[in-house]
Amino acid sequence: MYIGIDIGGTTIKIGIVDEKGEIIYRDSTLTKVELGYEKVKDDLIDLINKAIKLSKSKGYDIKSIGIGVPGVTDPNSDYVVYATNLKWRNAPLGKDLKSTYDIPIYIDNDATVAGIAESVKGITKGYKNSVFLTLGTGVGSGIIINNKVYSGSHNKGSEIGHIIVGENFYDCNCGNNGCLETFASATAISKYTHKLINEGYNDEEFMDALKSNDNIIDTKLVFELAKKGNKLALKSVERMTDYLAIGLANIINLIDPDIIAIGGGVSKAGEYLIEKINKKIINYVIFKEGEITQISLSQLGNEAGIIGAALISEYK
Amino acid sequence: MYIGIDIGGTTIKIGIVDEKGEIIYRDSTLTKVELGYEKVKDDLIDLINKAIKLSKSKGYDIKSIGIGVPGVTDPNSDYVVYATNLKWRNAPLGKDLKSTYDIPIYIDNDATVAGIAESVKGITKGYKNSVFLTLGTGVGSGIIINNKVYSGSHNKGSEIGHIIVGENFYDCNCGNNGCLETFASATAISKYTHKLINEGYNDEEFMDALKSNDNIIDTKLVFELAKKGNKLALKSVERMTDYLAIGLANIINLIDPDIIAIGGGVSKAGEYLIEKINKKIINYVIFKEGEITQISLSQLGNEAGIIGAALISEYK
Numbered sequence: 001m002y003i004g005i006d007i008g009g010t011t012i013k014i015g016i017v018d019e020k021g022e023i024i025y026r027d028s029t030l031t032k033v034e035l036g037y038e039k040v041k042d043d044l045i046d047l048i049n050k051a052i053k054l055s056k057s058k059g060y061d062i063k064s065i066g067i068g069v070p071g072v073t074d075p076n077s078d079y080v081v082y083a084t085n086l087k088w089r090n091a092p093l094g095k096d097l098k099s100t101y102d103i104p105i106y107i108d109n110d111a112t113v114a115g116i117a118e119s120v121k122g123i124t125k126g127y128k129n130s131v132f133l134t135l136g137t138g139v140g141s142g143i144i145i146n147n148k149v150y151s152g153s154h155n156k157g158s159e160i161g162h163i164i165v166g167e168n169f170y171d172c173n174c175g176n177n178g179c180l181e182t183f184a185s186a187t188a189i190s191k192y193t194h195k196l197i198n199e200g201y202n203d204e205e206f207m208d209a210l211k212s213n214d215n216i217i218d219t220k221l222v223f224e225l226a227k228k229g230n231k232l233a234l235k236s237v238e239r240m241t242d243y244l245a246i247g248l249a250n251i252i253n254l255i256d257p258d259i260i261a262i263g264g265g266v267s268k269a270g271e272y273l274i275e276k277i278n279k280k281i282i283n284y285v286i287f288k289e290g291e292i293t294q295i296s297l298s299q300l301g302n303e304a305g306i307i308g309a310a311l312i313s314e315y316k
Numbered sequence: 317m318y319i320g321i322d323i324g325g326t327t328i329k330i331g332i333v334d335e336k337g338e339i340i341y342r343d344s345t346l347t348k349v350e351l352g353y354e355k356v357k358d359d360l361i362d363l364i365n366k367a368i369k370l371s372k373s374k375g376y377d378i379k380s381i382g383i384g385v386p387g388v389t390d391p392n393s394d395y396v397v398y399a400t401n402l403k404w405r406n407a408p409l410g411k412d413l414k415s416t417y418d419i420p421i422y423i424d425n426d427a428t429v430a431g432i433a434e435s436v437k438g439i440t441k442g443y444k445n446s447v448f449l450t451l452g453t454g455v456g457s458g459i460i461i462n463n464k465v466y467s468g469s470h471n472k473g474s475e476i477g478h479i480i481v482g483e484n485f486y487d488c489n490c491g492n493n494g495c496l497e498t499f500a501s502a503t504a505i506s507k508y509t510h511k512l513i514n515e516g517y518n519d520e521e522f523m524d525a526l527k528s529n530d531n532i533i534d535t536k537l538v539f540e541l542a543k544k545g546n547k548l549a550l551k552s553v554e555r556m557t558d559y560l561a562i563g564l565a566n567i568i569n570l571i572d573p574d575i576i577a578i579g580g581g582v583s584k585a586g587e588y589l590i591e592k593i594n595k596k597i598i599n600y601v602i603f604k605e606g607e608i609t610q611i612s613l614s615q616l617g618n619e620a621g622i623i624g625a626a627l628i629s630e631y632k
Binding site: 163284 | 388443444445459461462466467468469470471472473474475476478479480481482483490491492494562565566567568569570571572573574599600601602603606607608609
């Protein structure tokens, strides 16, 4: 048995998980971000203590405690180097937990953790080499090579959101121009659609739908209208999928995984998105003959964080 | 002991190589490309037979025969799928050799083989994760992850020359626009410099030097003039290194190797090239703090092909 923890900006979720990725106990608490790292850590320790107590009463042997965080960790899982949504910088979470428990502690980025979960019981299960890409506010990713998490020699790899794939009309949060994130995230879709409207692209159907959506341009609205053939929405979706196809082909031309799983809010566009990508990606893949990397929707939802975190130790 | 063979467009080189990468016997013959695959294969078998005969007389135990080819092989080393300079397509080289010899046969791309050689006794020796990039007429590459060659799930990875890094004024041979190869190869430097001149960029110093170079714009000329501060040459070198830095940062942000070794004709520009890249690359690497991937010139010259080919079996 394993303990898996998913620390998000609003909720901390914990679970006791078996080796097949089944959650057999779950608990949660709110993430009190505003009260600072120490308070969040104390709440976390309370949750872990409860889970360990239960494990003891049931006779479970806990092999490891794994934690997914929305940020960057050091390779030894001692520190969370930074986690913007938690307002953490160099938070000694691993160090603190290692000094509290005799059980091995693993901490990793939430996209990597979700990638592990897909590999345990999701769409990438059974594949040796896979990439998980989450398209949300930003673009996160996790790479699995030879059935192990691959984060590079200095834990700086797997930042697919920041590979440069072209030139864009706005800069990325990281300071560069042309990052995949600025073309393929939910934020990117919204910004580009805004730009078209601001430049005078006039589409009555779109503007009517926008009004009914509280004047908010989000991915759901844009994809729903694109599916109906709305021209403005389609223009935005075509551009997004053009660059996403380039980004995915860059991954394929470089590391050629068995499969790339697409998750995150934007993936709710479903098979419509996958079909568009597949049509475009073949143009950019250098070796087009024979079998190529499969592009699929991820399968796991909210529980991926707990499952993947629980099983980090098996993927290290 | 190992037999290593480097099949180039003009010469086939063979060597008996020890486990440290020392060549203790060498031979060669011209590659009779125009006479077709069968003739080249027969000449190759003659070379191998001579090497095996010598090995027997000296009491060497040959563990494997490895071959580097300027093209793409299938994962089982049965076929050379294509090799443009040899005019081969689906040449059954591995199949033919496997039916001729009782010794294991390995065939791989020449850039991958050169990457192995650097790892055996060159600049990437001792590093677990490395990338070798050869900047010549095109851009080739070899990836080593966890001390093994990494070519992906369908042998289609490690095509760094064809990752897309921007938009360019001419299309790549592969049919796409924006491939790293069209910015960072010797061909790319020449084409861009030509373009500047054709567009009326007038530089007397450059034009004088060009005349003394038989009116040929090559990498050597451009870099030599850039080092002297010539404006036209510098403009070309700055653009090339801008995009090369983006390409290298894409590799780092994705797979974060210990080291990237730069070889091929363009690398003769030496430390001047490395310094320029290093200054630019840090802008594009997402995690700038702490240790990052080292960028270095490759160390081995002409013999890399024999050494790397000989030791393919140790990297599979």
